[in-house]
Each structure stands twice: as C-alpha cells, then as structure tokens.
Amino acid sequence: xxxxxxxxxxxxxxxxxxxxxxxxxxxxxxxxxxxxxxxxxxxxxxxxxxxxxxxxxxxxxxxxxxxxxxxxxxxxxxxxxxxxxxxxxxxxxxxxxxxxxxxxxxxxxxxxxxxxxxxxxxxxxxxxxxxxxx
Amino acid sequence: xxxxxxxxxxxxxxxxxxxxxxxxxxxxxxxxxxxxxxxxxxxxxxxxxxxxxxxxxxxxxxxxxxxxxxxxxxxxxxxxxxxxxxxxxxxxxxxxxxxxxxxxxxxxxxxxxxxxxxxxxxxxxxxxxxxxxxxxxxxxxxxxxxxxxxxxxxxxxxxxxxxxxxxxxxxxxxxxxxxxxxxxxxxxxxxxxxxxxxxxxxxxxxxxxxxxxxxxxxxxxxxxxxxxxxxxxxxxxxxxxxxxxxxxxxxxxxxxxxxxxxxxxxxxxxxxxxxxxxxxxxxxxxxxxxxxxxxxxxxxxxxxxxxxxxxxxxxxxxxxxxxxxxxxxxxxxxxxxxxxxxxxxxxxxxxxxxxxxxxxxxxxxxxxxxxxxxxxxxxxxxxxxxxxxxxxxxxxxxxxxxxxxxxxxxxxxxxxxxxxxxxxxxxxxxxxxxxxxxxxxxxxxxxxxxxxxxxxxxxxxxxxxxxxxxxxxxxxxxxxxxxxxxxxxxxxxxxxxxxxxxxxxxxxxxxxxxxxxxxxxxxxxxxxxxxxxxxxxxxxxxxxxxxxxxxxxxxxxxxxxxxxxxxxxxxxxxxxxxxxxxxxxxxxxxxxxxxxxxxxxxxxxxxxxxxxxxxxxxxxxxxxxxxxxxxxxxxxxxxxxxxxxxxxxxxxxxxxxxxxxx
Numbered sequence: 001x002x003x004x005x006x007x008x009x010x011x012x013x014x015x016x017x018x019x020x021x022x023x024x025x026x027x028x029x030x031x032x033x034x035x036x037x038x039x040x041x042x043x044x045x046x047x048x049x050x051x052x053x054x055x056x057x058x059x060x061x062x063x064x065x066x067x068x069x070x071x072x073x074x075x076x077x078x079x080x081x082x083x084x085x086x087x088x089x090x091x092x093x094x095x096x097x098x099x100x101x102x103x104x105x106x107x108x109x110x111x112x113x114x115x116x117x118x119x120x121x122x123x124x125x126x127x128x129x130x131x132x133x134x
Numbered sequence: 135x136x137x138x139x140x141x142x143x144x145x146x147x148x149x150x151x152x153x154x155x156x157x158x159x160x161x162x163x164x165x166x167x168x169x170x171x172x173x174x175x176x177x178x179x180x181x182x183x184x185x186x187x188x189x190x191x192x193x194x195x196x197x198x199x200x201x202x203x204x205x206x207x208x209x210x211x212x213x214x215x216x217x218x219x220x221x222x223x224x225x226x227x228x229x230x231x232x233x234x235x236x237x238x239x240x241x242x243x244x245x246x247x248x249x250x251x252x253x254x255x256x257x258x259x260x261x262x263x264x265x266x267x268x269x270x271x272x273x274x275x276x277x278x279x280x281x282x283x284x285x286x287x288x289x290x291x292x293x294x295x296x297x298x299x300x301x302x303x304x305x306x307x308x309x310x311x312x313x314x315x316x317x318x319x320x321x322x323x324x325x326x327x328x329x330x331x332x333x334x335x336x337x338x339x340x341x342x343x344x345x346x347x348x349x350x351x352x353x354x355x356x357x358x359x360x361x362x363x364x365x366x367x368x369x370x371x372x373x374x375x376x377x378x379x380x381x382x383x384x385x386x387x388x389x390x391x392x393x394x395x396x397x398x399x400x401x402x403x404x405x406x407x408x409x410x411x412x413x414x415x416x417x418x419x420x421x422x423x424x425x426x427x428x429x430x431x432x433x434x435x436x437x438x439x440x441x442x443x444x445x446x447x448x449x450x451x452x453x454x455x456x457x458x459x460x461x462x463x464x465x466x467x468x469x470x471x472x473x474x475x476x477x478x479x480x481x482x483x484x485x486x487x488x489x490x491x492x493x494x495x496x497x498x499x500x501x502x503x504x505x506x507x508x509x510x511x512x513x514x515x516x517x518x519x520x521x522x523x524x525x526x527x528x529x530x531x532x533x534x535x536x537x538x539x540x541x542x543x544x545x546x547x548x549x550x551x552x553x554x555x556x557x558x559x560x561x562x563x564x565x566x567x568x569x570x571x572x573x574x575x576x577x578x579x580x581x582x583x584x585x586x587x588x589x590x591x592x593x594x595x596x597x598x599x600x601x602x603x604x605x606x607x608x609x610x611x612x613x614x615x616x617x618x619x620x621x622x623x624x625x626x627x628x629x630x631x632x633x634x635x636x637x638x639x640x641x642x643x644x645x646x647x648x649x650x651x652x653x654x655x656x657x658x659x660x661x662x663x664x665x666x667x668x669x670x671x672x673x674x675x676x677x678x679x680x681x682x683x684x685x686x687x688x689x690x691x692x693x694x695x696x697x698x699x700x701x702x703x704x705x706x707x708x709x710x711x712x713x714x715x716x717x718x719x720x721x722x723x724x725x726x727x728x729x730x731x732x733x734x735x736x737x738x739x740x741x742x743x744x745x746x747x748x749x750x751x752x753x754x755x756x757x758x759x760x761x762x763x764x765x766x767x768x769x770x771x772x773x774x775x776x777x778x779x780x781x782x783x784x785x786x787x788x789x790x791x792x793x794x795x796x
Binding site: 010013014017031032033034035039049061062063090091093094 | 365366483484487491494495502503506512513514515516517520656658708716717718719736738739748750
C-alpha cells in the first residue's frame with residue numbers, strides 16, 4: 001500500500017526546524033545571561049543583561065560625554081551587593097531611585113559600562129498600581 | 135454594594151459548577167431535561183456575572199474608595215472613561231472581565247446551537263469547567279470586592295495607561311483570548327460525543343474567525359499604543375507579554391487554514407484537534423505569564439499566587455485535551471490521503487507547518503530563560519536577533535505561500551498549469567526586486583525579499599479578483615463594479631480571505647519598510663538651533679507649558695521644513711502626573727503622505743531651566759501601511775464572516791439528520 005507523502009513532509013519539516021534551531025543556538029549564540037550585581041564577578045567577559053534596583057540619585061547627563069552614573073543593587077538575595085553603572089543614551093521616563101531596571105553591557109574595572117540606549121525600566125503597567133508616597 | 139458583587143460571583147460559581155456536574159451527568163446518561171437545565175444554568179451565570187461587573191463599574195464611576203480595587207487603580211482626578219476602563223487595569227478586574235466575556239460567549243454559543251443537541255450537550259460541561267476555574271479564582275483567590283476604610287483619594291492609574299487605547303486594546307485582546315474557548319469547547323464536545331465529523335468546525339468557524347480577528351486587532355492597537363505612547367519609536371519589542379498574544383494568534387491562523395482542508399477533503403482531523411487545543415492552551419499560557427512573574431518582561435505585572443493556579447489549570451487542560459484526542463484517535467482517522475505535494479492542500483500544510491514552527495520557536499524564546507535556569511542554574515534570555523532570525527526564516531516563506539496557495543488546484547496540479555498560473559505574479563516579483571536593487575534598496579536582504587515576495591502575492595490577489603470579476607461579468611453582464619460586488623457577495627469566505635491576505639501583505643510591507651529603511655538621528659538643541667534628518671530640517675523654537683485635567687504638559691515647539699518650505703510644527707514633550715508622581719513621554723508625529731511614513735519626534739530630555747532639548751528623530755517610511763492594514767484586516771474578516779444564506783442552506787442539508795447515511 002502506498003503511504004501518504006504527508007508523513008514525509010511533516011517529518012522533514014520538523015527535522016528542518018530542529019536543525020535550524022540547533023544551528024542558531026550553537027552558531028549564532030545561545031542568549032545573553034540575565035544576572036544580578038552579585039553575579040557579575042562570574043561574568044567578567046562578554047555582555048550580560050544586568051537586572052537591578054536603582055539606589056539613590058543618578059548623577060551626570062546621559063547625553064553628555066561623561067554619561068549618566070547610578071548604582072544598582074540586587075533585587076533578590078543579598079541586597080547589600082551593589083555595582084556602579086555608567087550609561088549614555090535614552091533614559092526611560094520611569095527611571096528613578098527604587099525602580100527595577102535592566103541594562104546590557106559588561107564590567108570594566110569595577111564599573112558596569114552599559115551599551116548606549118540599552119537601559120529599560122520595567123514598565124509598571126497593569127497589575128502593579130502606583131503606590132502613593134506618604 | 136461590595137456584598138452584592140460578592141454574592142453575584144458566588145451565584146455564578148454555583149451556577150457554573152451545577153452546569154459542569156449536571157451537564158456531565160446529563161451527557162453521560164443521555165438525560166435531556168437535565169442537559170437543558172445545565173444549559174440554562176450556564177446562560178444564567180452570564181446574568182449574575184453581569185451584575186458583579188456592574189457593581190464594580192458602579193464603584194469605579196462613583197470613586198468609591200472603600201473598594202480596595204478602586205482605591206488602588208483610580209483617583210478622583212482620573213477622567214470617567216479611564217475610571218471605567220480601570221475594570222481591566224488591575225488583576226482582579228481583568229479576571230472579572232475574562233469571566234464576563236466567557237459566560238457571555240458561552241451563553242450565546244449554547245443558545246445559538248441549541249438545536250445541535252448531541253454536540254452541545256458535551257460543550258456545556260466543557261465551557262462550565264473553564265468558567266468554574268475563573269469564577270473560583272474570583273471568589274476565593276483574587277476578589278475585586280475586597281473592602282477597607284476608604285482613603286481620601288486613590289493611587290491613580292499609571293500614566294502610560296491613560297491613553298484612549300486603554301479603552302479598546304485590553305478588551306479586544308480579551309475578546310480574542312476568551313473567544314478561543316468556544317472552538318476548543320466544541321472540539322472537545324465533538325470528541326466526547328464521538329461526533330468527529332466536520333460539524334463542530336462548521337459550527338465554530340465564525341467563532342474562531344471572530345476570536346482571531348479580535349486578537350489580531352487587539353495586538354495591532356497595542357502596537358499603535360506603544361508606538362504613540364511609550365516614546366521609543368517602535369511598535370513591537372518581542373517582549374514575552376506581547377508574544378503571549380502573538381502565539382495563540384499564530385496557532386489560530388494555522389487552524390483557520392487547516393480546517394478548510396478538513397471541510398474540503400476530510401483530512402487533518404487530528405491536526406485540527408491539536409491546533410485548537412494548542413491555541414486555547416496558549417491563550418491561558420499568556421495569562422499565566424502575566425500573572426506569575428516568572429518571565430522577565432518590561433511589562434511589570436505584579437507577582438501573585440495566581441501564577442501557580444494558572445499553571446495547574448494549563449496542565450489540566452493539556453492532559454484533558456491530549457488524553458481525549460488519544461482516546462478518540464480511531465474516530466479521527468481519515469480515508470483521504472494527500473495525493474500530491476503540489477496541490478492546494480499541500481500548500482496549506484506547508485503554511486501550517488511554518489505557522490506552528492514560528493509559534494513554537496517564539497514559545498521556546500519565551501520559556502528559554504526558565505529552561506536555562508532549570509538546566510544550567512543561570513538565566514539566559516534570547517532577544518530581538520533570535521526572534522528576527524526566525525521571523526525571516528519562517529515568515530518570508532509564509533508570505534510567498536500566501537500568494538501560491540490560493541492559486542494551486544485541489545488534489546493535484548501539473549507543473550504546466552502552475553507555470554501558466556504564476557507567470558504574471560513571478561514577472562511582477564522579478565521586476566519589483568530588480569527595480570529595488572537598481573534604486574539602491576538592496577542593502578537589506580530580508581527587506582528586499584519581503585518586497586519581492588510581496589509583489590508576487592499582490593499580483594496573485596489582483597489576478598484572482600480580475601479573473602473572477604471577468605467571469606462573473608461574462609455570466610451576468612453589468613458593470614465591472616457590480617460584477618466585483620456580486621463576485622465577493624457570492625464567495626464571501628474566499629474573497630474575504632483574499633482581503634485579509636492583502637492586509638497581511640500591507641503589514642509585511644509596512645514592517646519591512648519602517649524597520650529596514652528607517653533613519654534615526656538625535657541631538658541636543660538650544661532654541662533656534664536646527665538638525666537635518668532624511669531631507670527634513672527641524673528647528674527647535676521654544677518650550678511651552680500648560681495645565682491639563684490630570685497632568686502638567688511641557689512641550690517643545692519644533693518647526694519642520696523641507697526644501698525651504700514649511701511642512702508642519704511638531705510638539706514633542708513630557709507630561710507630569712502629580713497624583714501618580716510620574717512623568718510620561720509625549721511624542722509628536724508628522725504623517726508624510728509622500729512615503730506613507732512618519733517623521734517621529736521624541737523629546738528625550740528637556741531642561742526647563744536652560745530650555746535645552748535633546749531631540750530624537752526617526753523617519754519611518756511606509757509605517758502607516760501597518761495601521762491601514764488593520765482596517766483592511768477587519769473589513770476582510772467581516773466579509774468572510776458575514777452570514778451567507780446559500781451556504782447555510784447547503785450546510786443544513788449536509789448535516790441534516792439522515793444526510794450522512796443518504
């Protein structure tokens with residue numbers, strides 16, 4: 001009995017998809033690590049996504065040559081661990097002390113140097129109502 | 135009032151629980167009166183849920199801050215429209231909206247199909263089961279009717295939500311998400327009742343199409359909202375929460391295409407069951423993503439215990455649907471086989487595989503951080519390059535198939551016939567590609583391929599309309615417009631589908647143009663200074679400040695000229711919301727009819743003391759095709775959905791009692 005070519009098409013397509021995926025993950029890169037300030041010591045080389053909470057006021061100007069400077073601390077675990085960050089580019093509206101942010105870059109001489117324009121704040125959209133300061 | 139809301143929800147819970155238990159018992163034991171009673175209970179649950187929703191809406195409208203939900207999501211300064219929209223701006227309210235839509239859809243679906251008793255008898259307990267989960271969450275886990283001592287004012291609404299899109303985007307998405315419950319329930323009902331013929335597909339075709347349309351339009355409105363409100367110049371960021379809506383839409387797109395093969399050839403019965411279950415489970419998965427906080431997203435939904443409940447519900451749904459499909463496999467076997475790899479059904483199959491592959495690779499990207507955390511102990515995430523790679527790998531062939539599929543014959547097509555059919559679209563594609571390369575637009579390979587394939591699809595759609603209209607005119611005479619209207623009117627589903635294809639084509643062209651060929655410039659400016667961007671000269675004149683109803687608005691006045699002539703004046707700036715203590719970027723856009731694009735300005739930084747402005751400018755050609763595509767998408771979907779008396783008669787005869795045996 002002649003078998004339907006549909007099975008062959010499906011099998012080949014699934015195999016092709018898997019092959020493309022394996023190729024992508026092994027050749028083009030397998031994602032960027034998302035870490036907290038306390039994990040930076042283990043990631044001296046290469047870019048990482050640093051997730052942290054802004055401590056204190058930021059100084060400098062994100063659009064000037066010196067850039068914007070602020071400090072991030074761990075969001076979870078040991079909250080005393082901090083790292084200074086140097087950043088230039090667009091600063092999201094919601095960036096401020098106490099806000100959780102994500103920034104991409106790498107560690108240089110104890111300072112996390114961010115890629116320009118890579119700073120994003122977690123948008124407190126629905127389900128996270130703004131709390132009134134008392 | 136809060137007590138009334140709680141009571142209404144408890145009543146809904148009792149009713150859907152009754153519909154679940156009594157409905158199952160009635161279907162199992164074939165007890166008609168009990169089945170009717172279960173149906174009525176499900177319909178009545180809609181009534182009690184309406185009461186609960188009205189109670190919350192009333193509290194929001196009256197700013198009754200004794201309701202904790204109202205105090206947490208609104209303020210007295212908030213305009214009435216946003217106060218009412220706050221029903222879906224919080225977790226508890228969103229769940230209530232979900233239940234309201236679900237019970238409304240369920241009541242309508244059951245009532246409309248009350249005559250197809252053998253199928254509906256099992257649909258009722260499935261829908262009641264889904265509703266039971268949501269009403270349980272509302273009654274016992276996340277109640278919108280919690281009360282406390284009323285504060286003087288509420289916390290207000292996040293500024294980015296204070297946008298007219300807030301009134302439409304979330305409800306449309308919910309109409310889409312929840313709408314996928316109906317085809318799922320009918321599919322499971324068909325399996326439970328052992329009626330695995332095409333009837334469940336016929337019954338739910340418009341439901342699926344409507345849910346798919348709502349989901350599509352909801353996403354498009356969300357993209358436009360992000361485009362005009364967030365102030366980053368983009369419209370889609372591959373964020374997990376955005377992907378959560380895209381995945382079920384892709385699965386539903388595959389389903390809408392594959393059901394045509396089942397209707398026409400009786401094939402892909404198992405595949406269709408899998409797709410409808412996948413679309414439904416992915417719609418619940420999206421909610422799990424937003425509630426659990428397990429994925430790092432720019433949409434910071436508060437972490438809550440709801441995530442675990444939703445995960446449990448997804449597991450139950452997956453086990454239930456996979457188990458049921460497995461048990462009914464003997465009933466889902468088809469006699470018809472695919473006759474050729476070059477046929478309409480084969481191209482639909484390729485389309486399905488690409489859509490599902492795209493959906494699953496997006497799913498993989500979304501859960502990748504969780505998987506890497508579980509396997510390596512370190513969270514790693516994939517970003518835009520990963521998604522773009524797969525969008526290009528699967529999306530571009532999909533675009534091409536959109537032009538090929540409708541023109542290939544069912545069962546088997548000869549290469550000679552194909553050559554004849556595709557000569558015009560192929561010439562259009564080659565000419566378009568060559569012209570673009572000659573004009574210097576060959577720098578982006580995906581962009582070039584998108585336009586080349588787009589020309590192929592456009593030519594094939596136009597050709598179909600021309601051929602059809604010519605044939606109709608030859609048959610019935612009359613003018614060309616009359617023949618075209620008659621053609622579409624008599625083949626609504628087919629030509630509605632072509633219109634939707636045309637809208638997807640516009641979307642693809644808009645995305646390719648605005649991303650592959652955009653120009654971005656940024657610069658600090660003092661009053662009187664100018665900057666040049668892609669032929670425009672932007673001159674910063676001054677700052678202005680005004681008081682709005684709920685915010686203080688600061689605007690930069692920027693004159694735009696081109697070739698020495700004044701074009702427009704733009705007002706990018708920022709709003710300050712005193713109640714919420716938050717700023718908000720307010721972009722200013724000039725829609726350029728010459729390139730159907732935008733001149734998009736963002737006041738990245740304003741120094742009110744020195745009056746300096748850091749201006750970011752984006753020129754995005756063809757971007758308005760994306761939004762225009764939305765109108766054509768809705769129009770095409772409406773044409774395809776519009777009731778057709780001839781089709782109704784044909785289907786009624788086909789599925790009339792005894793028809794199968796005849």
